[in-house]
Amino acid sequence: GSWLGMLGGGQLGRMFTVAAQTLGYRVAVLDPAERCPAGDTADLHIRAAYDDAAGLDQLAERCAAITTEFENVPADSLRRLARDRRVSPVADAVAIAQDRIVEKRFISSLGVPVAPYVAVLAEQDLADAPDDLFPGILKAARLGYDGKGQARVSSREEARAAFHAFGNVPCVLEARLPLAFEVSVVVARGADGQSVAYPLSENVHRDGILAISTVPSRQASDELAERATAAAIGVADGLKYVGVMCVEFFVLDGDRLVVNEIAPRPHNSGHYSINACVTSQFEQQVRALAGLPLGDTAMLAPAVMLNILGDIWFDENERSREPDWSAVLAVPSASLHLYGKESARRARKMGHVTCVAAGELSVDAAAAKVAHALGIAFP
């Protein structure tokens, strides 16, 4: 069989690897860790830094086409691989999503609204920031995820302190918006420029980390879902994107949409597609990468996905315990996905559970049982 390559060894790479192997491919994963979720599942694990020339050349030698699961992969590594291999997404698209300043400018240039913000390159930018950005959130422009590299700031003074605490790196200061709710759209775009979109996902975050996705959304109207989907496809077109990406939106006042950010890869809010859609977002990533026809994104059943964070491995006294997986699997429509990470830490994504509606049991009733078994708050 032919080989596909993956830069990055996390859970997104692992789920890609499984999907690729199901379609008969072999997968090589490049990641520096001795063991990692994707490396453990792959046919070959190249242990090298993401910018290691010898490692990258080994990956390119082996693989017909290469993708990434890691938002902060050096864009130059993608460029190096692209010299003689098909690479998707391309470095330029990933580079835009890696920098919040560039990303917001790009999305605005497409006529799609973003949260009010200013770029903060120096302290003076905070002094000049409009009053209505407070209370706000200062976000480092690069390298943040799961709410890391962000500080909630109520005043200019707090913003200055946070800017210093981040080491004066480039940031954006965003207004803290009164969110009615949050949604996201996963899009797959082929090399022919045709896109398919997954149903709108409604997302609950806790402490900056995705906790629950509900699909279809309960709060979004069909009209809102159509607008969000059109905007997400517009962003994919604007990037000339090839592969799977996600656009995260804030919904304000019931029906106003602003883009929060884009992710140049499959997204946590699309994990439900493994169990609840005809084609999963990871199979779609394989298809787009390999130049195969894109699959049907239709849902087979309504779904609720619950993220499993490392927190549930610890009791009130910080003593370690194993969560009760049997109780989860006793819920007939629950699918358990564990990422094989070696150690549980608080706030670390360890797995997820997707529930679908099945027979007498509603999807909410199933999710409530799973949440109760794991000690996760639902809804």
Ligand code: ATP
């Ligand atoms: P990830 O890449 O893992 O999605 P991140 O670190 O890039 O996360 P953001 O998406 O910027 O973080 O923010 C995480 C969450 O924090 C958002 O989904 C939202 O719930 C909240 N949040 C972020 N920015 C704002 C804002 N301007 N106003 C209100 N809430 C916000």
Ligand code: MG
């Ligand atoms: Mg992000």
Ligand code: MG
């Ligand atoms: Mg986000």
